[in-house]
Amino acid sequence: MKKCLLALMMLLFFTACSDQDDSSSNEAADMATVESSNESGMSMREEAETAPSNDMDSAENKVVEEQAADEETSSDTAVDNASDRKIIYNANLHVETKQFDETVTYLEDQTESLGGYVVSSSFNDYENESSNRFGNITVRIPSEKFQDFLLLVEEGKVNVLNKSTSGEDVTEQYVDLSSRLKAKEVVEERLLSFMENAEKTEDLLKISDDLAAVQEEIEQIKGRMQYLDNQSDLATITIQIDETKVNVPSVQDETLNTWEKTQEQFLKSIQTILAIASAVFVTIIGNAPLLILLLVIAAIVIVIIRRRKKRNKSTVHDDNMSE
Numbered sequence: 001m002k003k004c005l006l007a008l009m010m011l012l013f014f015t016a017c018s019d020q021d022d023s024s025s026n027e028a029a030d031m032a033t034v035e036s037s038n039e040s041g042m043s044m045r046e047e048a049e050t051a052p053s054n055d056m057d058s059a060e061n062k063v064v065e066e067q068a069a070d071e072e073t074s075s076d077t078a079v080d081n082a083s084d085r086k087i088i089y090n091a092n093l094h095v096e097t098k099q100f101d102e103t104v105t106y107l108e109d110q111t112e113s114l115g116g117y118v119v120s121s122s123f124n125d126y127e128n129e130s131s132n133r134f135g136n137i138t139v140r141i142p143s144e145k146f147q148d149f150l151l152l153v154e155e156g157k158v159n160v161l162n163k164s165t166s167g168e169d170v171t172e173q174y175v176d177l178s179s180r181l182k183a184k185e186v187v188e189e190r191l192l193s194f195m196e197n198a199e200k201t202e203d204l205l206k207i208s209d210d211l212a213a214v215q216e217e218i219e220q221i222k223g224r225m226q227y228l229d230n231q232s233d234l235a236t237i238t239i240q241i242d243e244t245k246v247n248v249p250s251v252q253d254e255t256l257n258t259w260e261k262t263q264e265q266f267l268k269s270i271q272t273i274l275a276i277a278s279a280v281f282v283t284i285i286g287n288a289p290l291l292i293l294l295l296v297i298a299a300i301v302i303v304i305i306r307r308r309k310k311r312n313k314s315t316v317h318d319d320n321m322s323e
Contacts, residue, residue, distance in 0.1 A: 084171075085169060085171045086169070086170050086171050086174050086228060086229075086232035087143070087167045087168065087169050087170070087171075087232060088167065088168040088170060088228075088231045088232050088235075089143055089146045089165070089166070089167050089235035089236070090165070090166045090167075090168075090235065090236050090237075091146070091150060091163070091164065091165045091166075091235065091236075091237045091238070092162075092163075092164045092165075092237075092238050092239075092240075093150075093153060093160060093162070093163050093164075093237070093238070093239045093240065094160070094161045094162040094163075094239075094240045094242075095153070095158040095159060095160050095161060095239060095240070095241055095242070096158065096159050096161060096241070096242040096243070096244045097156075097157055097158045097159070097241060097242075097243065097244065098157070098243070098244050099157050100133050100241065100243040102157065103156060103157060103158055103241060104121075104123075104135075104137065104241065106156050106157070107137060107139070107153065107156075107239065108137075110149065110152045110153075110156075111139045111141065111149070114141055114142065114145040114148065114149055115141075115142050115145065116139050116140050116141040116142060116145070116149070116234070117139065117140055118137065118138070118139050119138040119139060119140055119236075120136075120137070120138045121135065121136065121137040121138070122135055122136055122137075123135030123136075123241075132242070132243040132244065133243040134240070134241060134242045134243060135240075135241055136238060136239065136240050136241070137238075137239050137241065138236065138237070138238045138239075139236075139237050139239075140234040140235065140236055140237075141234065141235050141237060142233065142234060142235070143232060143233060143234065143235050145235075146235040146237075149235075149237065150163075150165070150237075153239065158241075159244075161242075170228050170231075170232060173228065174225065174228050174232075177221050177224055177225050177228075178225070180221055181218065181221045181222065181225070184214055184217055184218045184221065185218065187214050188211065188214050188215060188218065191207055191210055191211040191214060192211065194207050195207045195208065195211065
């Protein structure tokens with residue numbers, strides 16, 4: 001009987017222990033399930049929160065990669081294509097000519113015929129024909145006509161004393177500016193999109209400042225590119241002109257025609273006669289007292305001489321009569 005009671009008590013004890021273990025294991029399983037569900041929920045929220053930024057980063061990286069590839073391609077194409085190279089040409093010439101006015105007109109006409117224009121011109125003593133003239137003229141010629149214009153200058157009625165030309169290749173600089181411009185324009189578009197989606201005033205002001213700075217840089221890059229375009233499209237040529245005219249005093253007289261020479265000689269003769277008459281008149285009037293005195297003396301001398309002759313004649317006549 002005691003053995004039976006002991007066996008029944010042990011059975012009840014083991015049963016209670018097994019129920020407690022099952023409950024504890026169930027609780028542990030439930031806790032694990034809750035924790036796993038919480039973790040999965042948090043991970044899902046984190047993924048949902050980070051998904052847009054990851055997508056934006058990937059999109060931005062894709063844009064940057066595509067832009068870099070395009071820039072490399074365009075850079076290689078621009079550098080390899082010789083016809084698209086940007087070169088700034090400059091030339092300085094020092095010439096002399098015997099036909100100053102004709103040379104200036106010739107240079108202006110050739111510049112206009114080649115599609116260029118005169119930037120500035122200055123000439124010293126332009127209207128004084130008694131001295132040699134000189135001056136400078138600066139013209140802009142399309143780059144493809146640069147050598148043609150230099151040949152036309154040398155073929156003109158000038159003697160080239162000095163000539164210097166130079167060319168500066170700015171292709172790489174221009175390509176670099178173009179790449180920077182594209183990058184700045186991408187940043188500008190992003191800032192404009194951010195400004196449209198901005199909700200806070202602080203964010204809006206910050207984006208506005210950044211946008212203004214980027215737009216200023218874009219304008220500076222465009223200005224520099226326009227300058228390089230202008231300088232590479234049109235070559236600058238400065239020409240110093242000296243006149244070598246020889247001044248001969250008789251040249252002006254020899255160029256007169258016969259009638260003009262006759263008139264000039266006639267006037268000279270009249271002037272000579274008037275000068276002689278004026279001198280005689282001045283001499284007579286100015287020396288009138290002296291001349292009158294001389295005339296009186298001369299008259300007295302003549303009278304005395306005549307009386308003596310009469311006396312001599314009478315004496316000779318008397319002598320002849322007495323004989």
